[in-house]
Amino acid sequence: MIRIRTAARTAAASVAAALTFAAATLAAAQPARAANLAVNPGFEAGLTGWTCTGRAEAVTSPVRSGSRALAGTPEGTDLARCRQTITVKPSSTYTLSAWVRGNFVFLGAEGHGETWASPGGTWTRLSTSFTTSPGQTSVTIHVNGWYGQGTYHVDDVELDGPGDAPGSPSPSPSPTPSESPEPSPTPTEEPTTSPSPTPGDRLLVGYLHATFANGSGYVRMADVPDEWDFINLAFGEPTSPTSGEIRFTRCPAAECPGVESEAEFIAAIRAKQRAGKKVLLSIGGQNGQVQLTTTAARDAFVRSVSEIIDRYGLDGLDIDFEGHSLYLNPGDTDFRNPTTPVVVNLISALRTLKARYGSRFVLTMAPETFFVQLGYQFYGPGDGGQDPRAGAYLPVIHALRNDLTLLHVQHYNSGPIMGLDDRYHTMGNADFHVAMADMVLAGFPVRGNPGNVFPPLRQDQVAIGLPAAPYAGNGFTTVAEVQKAVTCLVKGTGCGGYRPRGVYPNLRGLMAWSINWDRFNSYEFSRGHRRFLDGL
Template identity: 30%
Template sequence: MLRTHRHSRTTGRKAALAGTFAVLAAALVAGFSQISPAPTEAETVAGGESVRTQQTDQWLTGYWHNFENGSGTMPLSEIPGEYNLVAVAFADNHATLDGGITFNLASSELGGYTDQQFRDDIAAVQAQGRKVIISVGGEAGHVDVTNATQAQNFADTTYQLMQDYGFDGVDIDLEHGINAEHMSNALHDLSAQAGAGLIITMAPQTIDFQSADREYYKLASNISDILTIVNMQYYNSGSMLGCDGQVYSQGTPDFVAALACIQLEMGLTPDQVGLGLPAVQSAAGGGYMAPSQVVRALDCLETGTDCGSFSPETPYGPIGGVMTWSINWDATSGYAFADTVSARLGNSGGGEPTEEPTEQPTEEPTGQPGDCTASAWTSGGTYTQGDRVSHGGREYEARWWTRGEAPGTTGEWGVWTDVGAC
């Protein structure tokens, strides 16, 4: 995923998917050029043995760096409230328990941020109704869970970290291969120890869901009873097959929607499917999409609107949310990703801002409404499909959700349709 790491770092459709993947998966692998409130309810599965966290609103997940990689560092207390799920990157291998994990705060890389401050900040974020989980893996993270002993050690040490630091769960971001059987056993064991409210997320790469025999595909199926969300990494990927058997190129809403469809059709519920994208272009080697294009992918999947060459047979309704690598990278753009995507998801943010705004808006509407009946466009306004604004003596209608894109500048195929002078 995460290409920089401190330590190196419908029935007919399903049938068609199986046949297409069986024929094309091997060839594709050879040819790739290679990457609101928090949940308040828990669902008890038959027999009362398993529970999975269910959100009442969509997640905006962001990774927080426990290292310096050029994007800058920050304490947890500075994470904007729009992020209602924070993944701490990353856990370390346990020194003595094979398959186990631990966590070591990199205080020296974080400007002297202390362990106690970190713990206090976790509690403060959670007091705002948000969640904090520990992520395992990353580009250079290796944790092996390939036998029963390693599975037991993974479950036990993860639960110990939850007890020690107060983490709400775990994110599986192992990019060098997993064993679905033993990881499934480990996570079910963890669920039995942690009980209701445990959050389990995963961040597979796109190749990991290109056929049903892939280990992450099998893991998602095996733990669907306790899985919170799969945040596929729709970047650093190259071209991939969509659920319709067609090949799509990364960095487009079509790519994201067509590949998310695989998870939506494999048996996961829509709230278990998330879209993982880089916050800024510097955060990934390829596959970056402007936040407004991420919104387009959401609109296509959820409502069937603003689709490109791929369109779902039936819109899926609200999906689980969006993930980004990373909060630190988003900070370099003034949190443009969080602002845009959170507004589309409807997340109001878990907490109050820690600082008052230091500047007043400097940009006034450039167009005068004149005889126009629509309100004047403003750069800070948020507009959804069908909204009309006036700008520069003309009236425009929004094709999809937008913010900060001036009418008359987005072109024939852009968000604003020119409906005439006024």
């Protein structure tokens, strides 16, 4: 079993054994001789033209040409990704290249996949090509590093293809602000089977920006399109990270013009429920850190969440814990019997809520791949030096698998993840979604240990989480690629390079961030996928 260690030389050797560089051109060749469409491609003007997360800056050494280059240092779940959106022409072929150094460096165009290299301290040219779809007029390119693998460097980025080259930007001494996309009871063992979804029963789950606007515009509850089956109210957030007290404060009129009154909001929820929809409170999100470190925080969580559910007459709860909400303490190595308080107390709180509201209570979870699929390689702090959050959702999912309605892992805002084929898969294409879904549908050995296997979930408990639009999150995948992935999983046909371990005809559906971004993008996600899912 191939495992990446924190030592750079071990990580490089592992990845070299697991992947080939078929998609990349790694040669000391000169860049293409056409107009470069990228703005500030050599970072001579700092980060002007780029939007970066985490620790990213323009440095004066090392550089390949000119006087500056990009330096990015991933920390925790952040990959120090820098992005730039560029105007392109429909149905046209482009070549994207960059010179890179570092342990792991990734280059890609969102919606068209990415390529990577591990060149160490030598400047190496990385290149990939793609063709824009009919009607596509912009593309977002990106570069980033990988979890725990140190600083990477990039210089001389080039996007070569039809279009008008930009002018030269003025130097800027300050970096662009970081982007904001937009998470011991004894566990019960394997569940009994349940009825399979009937045709037309596949689900579309969407998040509704109920407490903020986020640039995509406010959508009234009554105006949520009928295509959505589950409507998750984003977000309930804590009064402090460790209080356990959850508050749900609806978006103010100053931020969300046209927001309905409380009475209208509740009436619209009832109307959706009469139409067969489920309306859930989603807790967490990127900014909602919830750490139930004590039993007092656990009890406050149960009480305050119950008050919100009762106030609005909601159908259940979605757990979207991100950031540092969940982690594993040293020595907590068995997902079947966790000991870390934030994990144990969350399990206890969710069981209490399920018991309080009964069998009709809907429970969903939306973890990032870092907290689930990364557990195939890493689990908690391990032997030391690993991120303690790696795989930290696994004990929660396992303990609640008999109570869990849906798990829709976020197949976006993710670094490369090793699949069951021991190859790394990157966002934005069908293979990534097939590989990530296959892991929870087939099960996998935690930390590669065949004696410690995370059992598969029922097919009807699994949906795929996606951005509804290119602007909604990193890793946007076109409608065609998503449907290719679902067809492969459900029917076993049309698969690409990754072959799933089984065929999963009862895969439940798709989740999207978000209903608001879908409307902003002319309902491409909900309308296209609703018809497709109903026709499976």
